[in-house]
Amino acid sequence: MPPLSAHARAPKQGRSRLSFERIIEGTIDLLRERAYDQITLADICERSEVSTGSLYGRVAGKDELLRVVQVRFLERLAEQFTDEAARIEREATGLAQVVPAVVRSLGNLLRENASVLRSFMLRGPTDAAINTAGKKSADENHAKFIRLLKACANEIRHPQPDRAIDSGLLLVYATQARFLGLDSFGGKGEDADWHDLLDDLSDMMLAFLLFTPPKR
Template sequence: MQSATSHARAPKQGRSRQSFERIIEATIESLRERPYDQITLAEICQRAGVSTGALYGRVTGKDELLRAVQVQFLARLGEQFTEEAQRIATSAHGLAEVVPAVVGGLGKLLKENAAVLRSFMLRSSADEVIATAGRKSAQENHAKFSRLVEACGREIRHPKPARAIEASMTLIYASQARFLGLDSVGGLGDASRWNELLEDLSDMMLAYLQFVPAR
């Protein structure tokens, strides 16, 4: 697994490493409040309680800092997905319980981290490093949930279960991401309809997995 320092110059002493860790945390806190393009490095340094010299001693500018922040943030997000998958595996049994739990679990994690993820996704169109790391993280995290559905294979009637699960997960993620505005500055869905969306996506996934095409 990469560390945040994979996109930053190595520290010469422990104090430098601690200062950079505070910069990482300050950046994440700031991203929860507003998009990265609206945040200045001076604001981040002030929030972290370090000088701008401490920041430029580790990275060349905002792009490199965001890459370092993404590494740290996605590592934590991966741990959250692992914990949620373990919780679902313990509490949900059978397709009728697992599917809503998976849809809800994915939605919960996306919603809680939407503000930070939005900045990564917006930047990914111009930064292949950001884009590649984001895709890899999403694939790994979705696989954790897909395996939970695969474990209910005896209940899946679709003749191509792996394909059906993958298609369902893709649709669920795209719908939730769109609702939360991960591809734009703000969310596009009415917040009061979030639970309705989760219910609808769960029903659609269940129906598709148990659907037998005529062809």
């Protein structure tokens, strides 16, 4: 992940650093409430209790600020993935436990952070920096869960276990992301539907890893 200084003029004085932190945290709070294109710099300054001049002293505008916010947010998300992977490694044993644990953890992390991630994903196609950082973050975070699945490779019956794990997790992620509406504003289902979806995805991925396809 690039440093914050890659997208902003880093403050040097203590008071300025605190103001900039408030700007970042205020923006994250607002992104949890509404879409990026519904937030103005005036909204951010009001929430952060800083002047417009202070904000422009650090970033050139709203798009540059979003890149800064993404860096900070993805750093925290990486810590969440690391903690969840460590928890699963401690608590789950064997493929039958690891698969649903991974599916649920991935889904719940996405759901918890969906409102903020949605703004990055919608901005990504027109912002190369956000797109690159987002893909790098996803690859690194998913790798933490893939490692847990590969530790159960001796139980996998698919003749290409690495490929099966990668494909399976990709489909799980894509389905969860679509349900949560990460490509648009707002979620796509109710709580009961979400829990059913996680159960179904866990069953399907486990079945796929234990499946022996016919020889072609």
